[in-house]
Amino acid sequence: MGWPEFLFLLEGMKWTIALSAIGFIGGGVVGLAVALARTSGRPMLERATAAxxxxxxxxxxxxxxxxxxxxxxxxxxxLAPWEAVALGFTLHASAYLGDIWRGGIEAVPRGQMEAARALSLGYVSRMRDVILPQALRVSLPATIGFLVQLIKGTSLASIVGFTELARAGNMVSNQIFKPLLVFGIVGAMYFALCWPLSLYGSWMERRLAAPTR
Incomplete structure (x- = not known):
């Protein structure tokens, strides 16, 4: 296990981070639309997005x-492998983030929406200025938790030949025949990505819950 092999693992780690970011950001955009549709009060739209x-x-x-x-x-x-996995993770993330944020929107007290309507605020203004900031507060820890799962899920991208961290580890292991060493390093890299996010999510959950105690 030399420096070239370690650099190759770092290259795979870079693509893991990039894929996670694309899936999370793209999924967040689509997921927000899903969450708004599921709380729109329109039965057909709600049933379609629920499906x-x-x-x-x-x-x-x-x-x-x-x-x-x-x-x-x-x-x-x-599609190229990169495009396919980016699309796949975006769709996957949008479903989960949409459900998480739908729960956050529904957790906002109904009186908040009624008060916004009483002030004659339009739908966009109600959601942007009143409902979504409160929903984000409720759903932020779960959102961070999903991001951790998404990072670990990128290891499945190798099914279409995309070289991320797990596949890079497998390739290095096949070259130097030291699987325990290689995948120990790969596991440490995943841990270095996920553990700080898990700590941040736990800290945010405690911080956001403190004013309600």
């Missing part, structure tokens, strides 16, 4: 990546 969430929460992430990469080819969309 969307159920599909992605009820099927394995590995299968979702497989379907995105190999299934879209059947309809004429030949």
């Amino acid at each position: 969307y969430v159920s599909v992605f929460q009820g099927t394995p992430l590995l299968m979702q990546l497989f379907v995105v990469y190999f299934g879209l080819v059947l309809v004429g969309l030949d």
